[in-house]
Amino acid sequence: EIVLTQSPGTLSLSPGERATLSCRASQSVDSYYLAWYQQKPGQAPRLLIYGASSRAPGIPDRFSGSGSGTDFTLTISRLEPEDFAVYYCQQYGRSMYTFGQGTKLEIK
Amino acid sequence: EVQLVESGGDLVQPGGSLRLSCAASGFTLNTYTMNWVRQTPGKGLEWVSHISSSSRTIYYADSVKGRFTISRDNAKNSLYLQMNSLRAEDTAVYYCARARILDGHTFDYWGQGTLVTVSS
Numbered sequence: 372e373i374v375l376t377q378s379p380g381t382l383s384l385s386p387g388e389r390a391t392l393s394c395r396a397s398q399s400v401d402s403y404y405l406a407w408y409q410q411k412p413g414q415a416p417r418l419l420i421y422g423a424s425s426r427a428p429g430i431p432d433r434f435s436g437s438g439s440g441t442d443f444t445l446t447i448s449r450l451e452p453e454d455f456a457v458y459y460c461q462q463y464g465r466s467m468y469t470f471g472q473g474t475k476l477e478i479k
Numbered sequence: 480e481v482q483l484v485e486s487g488g489d490l491v492q493p494g495g496s497l498r499l500s501c502a503a504s505g506f507t508l509n510t511y512t513m514n515w516v517r518q519t520p521g522k523g524l525e526w527v528s529h530i531s532s533s534s535r536t537i538y539y540a541d542s543v544k545g546r547f548t549i550s551r552d553n554a555k556n557s558l559y560l561q562m563n564s565l566r567a568e569d570t571a572v573y574y575c576a577r578a579r580i581l582d583g584h585t586f587d588y589w590g591q592g593t594l595v596t597v598s599s
Contacts, residue, residue: 404584405583416574421587422583425582427587466529466538472523
């Protein structure tokens, strides 16, 4: 099983700042199968990025994804108040899916 | 508009059984792979099970293999999860999620979830 480790666990930033979230895999992941989700309290997760770097429909261009192999990054260029939430990375491989443990992005 | 609505969550004793349902609308269910994903209160996400559009391919997480059974009825636009031999650690909100296989097996639509509590 591929384990995804996200860092930091909590990120405290102010609106307007840049956020960089990391997702590290225990073994190499095909970028095609790496996604990022946003989850707000009381809501289901929302797909942000698929294929490591492609934005899902309706996702603002301040969200971007990058990376390959075992290291992937979600970047939010300028934080808006509605971006403060929990973010998860997810991969698919060998007939199973795994999620990272999440990064909580909180207002500083 | 794509909608996924889960139902069937309840309080059940350890060792008991429960059947979850997910009603799909706004898209053609029989062309999509579907999944169940759960989230323990205050914790992260855990994938549970996958079923292809034709039910030909089914996968389970090791934690539920042999206890849970995923199925679907495309004619009724519905997805199901039969959960047997329930344990305390199965307590979670269960989401059904639509998978986009051609976009790297990502989950593009999720329901709002149904809560399963396993406790005596």
